[in-house]
Amino acid sequence: MIINKLKIKNYRNFKDAEINLNSSLNIFIGDNGQGKTNLMESIYLSSIGRTFRLNSENELINFNESKSSVEISLVKNNYNTKIELLLEKNKRKQVFINGVKLDKTSEMIGILNNVIFTPDDMKIIKGSPVERRKFINIDISQIKPKYKYLLNRYKKIVSERNVILKNYFTNSQNKDIINIWNDYLAGTGAEIIHYRNDYIEKLKKYAVDIYADISGNRENFSLEYQSNVLHDMNLDKDSIKKIFQDKINSNLKHEIQRVYTLYGPHKDDLIIRINGKECKYFGSQGQQRSAILAIKLAEIEIIREEIGEYPILLLDDVLSELDNKRKGYLMNYIRDIQAVITTTDDHDLRELAKNFNKKFFYINEGNIGNITN
Ligand SMILES: Nc1ncnc2c1ncn2[C@@H]1O[C@H](COP(=O)(O)OP(=O)(O)O)[C@@H](O)[C@H]1O
Ligand SMILES: [Mg+2]
Structure with missing residues (x-):
């Protein structure tokens, strides 16, 4: 499964962002507090319909706005699917699949499959x-x-x-x-x-x-x-x-x-x-x-x-937690999987991902842009 495009509007600290993702590695670099986890959360939300954080749904909407949306275009089993989420303050969120509104948001589970890995997952152990x-x-x-x-x-x-x-x-x-x-x-x-x-x-x-x-x-x-x-x-x-x-x-x-x-x-x-x-x-x-x-x-x-296809892998700030051996193992393992990776320090990652098909982005105060080198 591949996410081609992600559009987010007034989601957390993002205003209006539209990104075209690479089918392999997508590396988002940014300092703390710039929106890296917010970006991951928007993808996760489009998969499970819930955030992995403790916040209420109102808090997903930008503090200065009353509405927010997340739109994801993906290809799964050779079909194009568009998932749209509309969030409105103090209202129930609405989910549309290829333009058709779902009766219950839980029906969206299973369309966008993802595995998320964050430092918080140590709680499982x-x-x-x-x-x-x-x-x-x-x-x-x-x-x-x-x-x-x-x-x-x-x-x-x-x-x-x-x-x-x-x-x-x-x-x-x-x-x-x-x-x-x-x-x-x-x-x-x-x-x-x-x-x-x-x-x-x-x-x-x-x-x-x-x-x-x-x-x-x-x-x-x-x-x-x-x-x-x-x-x-x-x-x-x-x-x-x-x-x-x-x-x-x-x-x-x-x-x-x-x-x-x-x-x-x-x-x-x-x-x-x-x-x-x-x-x-x-x-x-x-x-x-x-x-x-x-x-x-x-x-x-x-x-x-x-499902016969790999899910999307979300690695939020987790690489810095692993030593070089484990980092190398992980990177090698995910060679054929679409991954969204966030990091504050891209130094090791550039070396590890040397021979990968990849795209670099920066995240700065809720703005996302391409890095071309
Ligand atoms: N609803 C919101 N509206 C505007 N900004 C928000 C909202 N929710 C969180 N933020 C801001 O998002 C930032 C944290 O983003 P986060 O993605 O966690 O950063 P990091 O890049 O460290 O992962 C903080 O500055 C926080 O104030
Ligand atoms: Mg973070």
Whole structure:
């Protein structure tokens, strides 16, 4: 997949920018605070429909304006597609695909596939299970449209069920009603577990080999999907549901005491190990960086496996975080992939990208321009 053109208007600190991208490397150079991450965010927004930052949607619009737009022209499976986003203060954003307005913005997910890699992604390695679930959820949503629906449904089931647990003894009907919610929880939860296991198996398939390459076959990388519902994940949905139901039935007493749904995929984790030791606690800084690099490159391969083309790779200020060996590995790996790279210092990059097909741009106070040498 290739993005040909990007047009942004009144987005964050940009006024009016139109850029034609190269099909390989696109390197944006700029000092801090000039708009590099804003640019990445506009592409990411056109893919997922949400920002990766914590801001509200109003803050995506330039402070002095009331409307903003992002327009992306891309080629995917030999078809031209235009994605347009219109943002208006205090209104719901509108999304148009080839001029046709979508009923729900979530329908845009999966059209522009991207993998983003920023220094913040170290949270996947070092952060709490919440970070790893978030990462897995976003990734699966990009390739499996039903998954997002299941997640929303599951979230509602857990919160409704928690209310029933809270009022278990005060309302006599709840002894029967809880069984209905147990069935919903186990049914939807089993589907989520099944999707996640499938995704993690794929991630493992690619990341293990990539990590071995990066470490010169000296270290062994492993991923394990951890659930508090069951241990053997490689079961069909119905078998998972059955085990899930047994688990809830035999632990209902605890849940009533704790007034909370204790078992299910909302408690899942992904355990990352190097040479058998958990990377989060025992990995050196170098090992942790190799681990996230292997995971990010594996994400790229999974999308290619699913859609038959490579996604767009967004590297936001991440190269300066990697040492020369890892930087070299990454650059070599992405030779055939369209990448948007931002950096404050292009010195190493010019050397590394010497033999690449590439285009350089500067970003300065929300202005973007070509650099011709
Ligand atoms: N809605 C907005 N309107 C105008 N400027 C904004 C808006 N949101 C953020 N900015 C500005 O964008 C700049 C940060 O841009 P960013 O892309 O994060 O920089 P960097 O180049 O370091 O990645 C800051 O100067 C910030 O004030
Ligand atoms: Mg930045």
